[in-house]
Amino acid sequence: xxxxxxxxxxxxxxxxxxxxxxxxxxxxxxxxxxxxxxxxxxxxxxxxxxxxxxxxxxxxxxxxxxxxxxxxxxxxxxxxxxxxxxxxxxxxxxxxxxxxxxxxxxxxxxxxxxxxxxxxxxxxxxxxxxxxxxxxxxxxxxxxxxxxxxxxxxxxxxxxxxxxxxxxxxxxxxxxxxxxxxxxxxxxxxxxxxxxxxxxxxxxxxxxxxxxxxxxxxxxxxxxxxxxxxxxxxxxxxxxxxxxxxxxxxxxxxxxxxxxxxxxxxxxxxxxxxxxxxxxxxxxxxxxxxxxxxxxxxxxxxxxxxxxxxxxxxxxxxxxxxxxxxxxxxxxxxxxxxxxxxxxxxxxxxxxxxxxxxxxxxxx
Amino acid sequence: xxxxxxxxxxxxxxxxxxxxxxxxxxxxxxxxxxxxxxxxxxxxxxxxxxxxxxxxxxxxxxxxxxxxxxxxxxxxxxxxxxxxxxxxxxxxxxxxxxxxxxxxxxxxxxxxxxxxxxxxxxxxxxxxxxxxxxxxxxxxxxxxxxxxxxxxxxxxxxxxxxxxxxxxxxxxxxxxxxxxxxxxxxxxxxxxxxxxxxxxxxxxxxxxxxxxxxxxxxxxxxxxxxxxxxxxxxxxxxxxxxxxxxxxxxxxxxxxxxxxxxxxxxxxxxxxxxxxxxxxxxxxxxxxxxxxxxxxxxxxxxxxxxxxxxxxxxxxxxxxxxxxxxxxxxxxxxxxxxxxxxxxxxxxxxxxxxxxxxxxxxxxxxxxxxxxxx
Numbered sequence: 001x002x003x004x005x006x007x008x009x010x011x012x013x014x015x016x017x018x019x020x021x022x023x024x025x026x027x028x029x030x031x032x033x034x035x036x037x038x039x040x041x042x043x044x045x046x047x048x049x050x051x052x053x054x055x056x057x058x059x060x061x062x063x064x065x066x067x068x069x070x071x072x073x074x075x076x077x078x079x080x081x082x083x084x085x086x087x088x089x090x091x092x093x094x095x096x097x098x099x100x101x102x103x104x105x106x107x108x109x110x111x112x113x114x115x116x117x118x119x120x121x122x123x124x125x126x127x128x129x130x131x132x133x134x135x136x137x138x139x140x141x142x143x144x145x146x147x148x149x150x151x152x153x154x155x156x157x158x159x160x161x162x163x164x165x166x167x168x169x170x171x172x173x174x175x176x177x178x179x180x181x182x183x184x185x186x187x188x189x190x191x192x193x194x195x196x197x198x199x200x201x202x203x204x205x206x207x208x209x210x211x212x213x214x215x216x217x218x219x220x221x222x223x224x225x226x227x228x229x230x231x232x233x234x235x236x237x238x239x240x241x242x243x244x245x246x247x248x249x250x251x252x253x254x255x256x257x258x259x260x261x262x263x264x265x266x267x268x269x270x271x272x273x274x275x276x277x278x279x280x281x282x283x284x285x286x287x288x289x290x291x292x293x294x295x296x297x298x299x300x301x302x303x304x305x306x307x308x309x310x311x312x313x314x315x316x317x318x319x320x321x322x323x324x325x326x327x328x329x330x331x332x333x334x335x336x337x338x339x340x341x342x343x344x345x346x347x348x349x350x351x352x353x354x355x356x357x358x359x360x361x362x363x364x
Numbered sequence: 365x366x367x368x369x370x371x372x373x374x375x376x377x378x379x380x381x382x383x384x385x386x387x388x389x390x391x392x393x394x395x396x397x398x399x400x401x402x403x404x405x406x407x408x409x410x411x412x413x414x415x416x417x418x419x420x421x422x423x424x425x426x427x428x429x430x431x432x433x434x435x436x437x438x439x440x441x442x443x444x445x446x447x448x449x450x451x452x453x454x455x456x457x458x459x460x461x462x463x464x465x466x467x468x469x470x471x472x473x474x475x476x477x478x479x480x481x482x483x484x485x486x487x488x489x490x491x492x493x494x495x496x497x498x499x500x501x502x503x504x505x506x507x508x509x510x511x512x513x514x515x516x517x518x519x520x521x522x523x524x525x526x527x528x529x530x531x532x533x534x535x536x537x538x539x540x541x542x543x544x545x546x547x548x549x550x551x552x553x554x555x556x557x558x559x560x561x562x563x564x565x566x567x568x569x570x571x572x573x574x575x576x577x578x579x580x581x582x583x584x585x586x587x588x589x590x591x592x593x594x595x596x597x598x599x600x601x602x603x604x605x606x607x608x609x610x611x612x613x614x615x616x617x618x619x620x621x622x623x624x625x626x627x628x629x630x631x632x633x634x635x636x637x638x639x640x641x642x643x644x645x646x647x648x649x650x651x652x653x654x655x656x657x658x659x660x661x662x663x664x665x666x667x668x669x670x671x672x673x674x675x676x677x678x679x680x681x682x683x684x685x686x687x688x689x690x691x692x693x694x695x696x697x698x699x700x701x702x703x704x705x706x707x708x709x710x711x712x713x714x715x716x717x718x719x720x721x722x723x724x725x726x727x728x729x730x731x732x733x734x735x736x737x738x
Binding site: 172203205206232234268271273278281285290 | 413414415521522551552553554555556557559560563578579580581582584585586587588604605608618619620621622623624625626
């Protein structure tokens with residue numbers, strides 16, 4: 001799926017082509033009632049052209065705040081610092097007008113709830129035509145043509161008829177296709193999909209994800225996938241960043257990560273993923289507790305209070321995200337034993353899941 | 365054998381819908397003749413996608429609103445014959461937990477009041493007694509009256525809200541709890557906690573569950589039996605182990621295939637390879653005008669002419685274990701058996717959606733699915 005993009009002619013075999021998005025030390029802070037909430041804390045990652053990067057985390061881990069900071073969609077009360085370079089342009093600190101120039105053209109976003117992203121009182125086609133005309137100097141007829149072409153691209157049946165229907169006449173999956181069509185209308189180089197399939201059925205989710213990866217190969221765009229679903233990331237992402245309490249705690253290519261989990265938090269997440277091979281009425285491996293209060297982050301590792309492997313050092317000193325093996329970074333003092341690269345992948349993840357299972361049982 | 369706790373027979377629920385412009389109404393048969401049993405202490409999961417009628421099924425069982433026809437017998441009482449206070453009393457023993465924890469709790473009420481409400485309805489007059497019960501109930505779901513009792517829904521996390529909803533359900537001392545996508549919107553770690561909580565309560569209180577979900581993987585760990593529902597009808601019912609290991613109905617196979625699998629997909633990149641052929645939106649047909657015969661046939665890779673003409677009924681057979689029923693003319697048989705691969709007579713094939721390619725690869729995928737879940 002990492003097929004060379006049409007936009008990049010020469011180095012087809014280059015492992016890491018130019019980055020579409022380069023995020024460095026991105027931080028987001030809120031100051032409600034005199035406190036300081038560190039929603040995102042020194043997050044760094046890059047999205048190579050034509051590839052899919054998944055940011056995985058629970059609610060409140062800062063995954064959505066970080067992507068909205070890039071798009072300039074956070075409320076004014078949010079303090080954003082650090083750097084996010086999109087196609088050579090620094091986005092952090094841009095004014096609303098300048099940002100608007102980049103949205104759509106360079107980066108577009110699809111959200112979790114397609115029903116709420118569409119105007120219920122307006123026919124679907126004209127909504128997208130309006131978006132196109134806001135960005136490009138095209139006439140009504142040309143915009144309509146383009147919308148119908150986009151509907152075909154996202155494989156909506158009967159696109160001409162769909163053009164003049166209302167959002168309520170669409171199913172959830174079809175609405176999300178409409179949102180994708182709208183996002184693609186100005187051929188962005190980066191598409192941010194913020195929990196884009198979370199509200200959908202599993203079968204529809206699979207269809208939408210396949211559509212997205214198909215379009216990615218066809219159009220050569222990069223995808224930044226924000227999700228809480230590790231299974232989805234395993235299936236569709238090239239690289240994965242796991243976030244916890246506003247920080248990246250593990251970052252690796254998907255294959256490497258799921259074959260060789262090092263950070264106990266990632267392992268706990270993996271252990272809790274609903275799976276088809278789980279026997280009935282066996283307790284799921286569980287880590288107790290909740291993520292720390294982001295207005296008073298602990299001095300040490302943010303996961304220490306819930307971590308089965310935590311020792312005294314974890315509470316005292318905060319581990320930084322460091323690349324231990326090439327391409328695989330994690331923030332942990334006592335990482336899980338990495339399986340030798342040569343070892344088969346399956347036992348490693350099974351062992352990791354088992355480890356977290358037994359560990360959580362001890363905890364209880 | 366004892367009687368089932370809940371017995372549902374030929375349940376039909378219909379709604380009148382308005383056509384475009386408010387005229388030309390149609391009748392939407394959301395539940396089209398469903399029968400199922402839930403035995404004491406058992407968990408039955410009903411799985412299907414949005415619009416399959418699984419939530420309507422739950423509400424029809426609760427008589428809210430009463431079904432169009434069919435029979436619901438709960439603890440030996442036919443609910444359809446009850447009215448007013450008698451129905452309310454009978455219904456108290458069935459409690460529902462809904463998907464969205466925030467909207468199913470009153471945002472203005474403190475937790476203690478939310479949990480006390482069913483006790484008041486049940487006639488627990490004494491305040492001290494109520495408070496004691498609320499404390500007990502909150503403790504059962506892992507919350508603390510002193511710590512959480514005075515908070516409101518918005519001050520709680522999603523998982524905590526769902527625990528409050530569970531406590532409220534338990535307050536009525538139910539025999540059956542219907543969990544309508546109760547954990548679907550929670551984070552995986554919280555989801556696991558709540559599923560474990562529900563499992564623990566099942567054994568400690570001897571509850572029965574009707575789990576409603578759209579994801580087969582989600583209910584794998586809690587289910588004794590699974591029923592797969594599509595457009596108002598059951599496609600397949602059976603012991604969970606059987607259904608997951610040897611799915612017979614093509615729709616069950618599709619649902620199993622849609623579950624993202626970490627190990628497999630990583631090893632083979634399977635999900636991404638699959639993306640090549642799966643470019644046709646398999647939208648469910650309109651429930652107002654369901655397909656004739658088998659309702660799944662427009663999406664089914666195995667559909668033939670017979671599927672359009674005859675409605676398949678739930679039946680055992682094809683080497684399936686006892687209690688494993690499937691409503692399909694051409695069910696998938698166990699790997700060892702010969703596959704009744706329909707001889708492709710082009711004229712015979714029921715026209716599927718325009719442009720739908722023959723997905724001949726599907727039965728093969730099905731064997732992988734069943735193989736993997738062992």
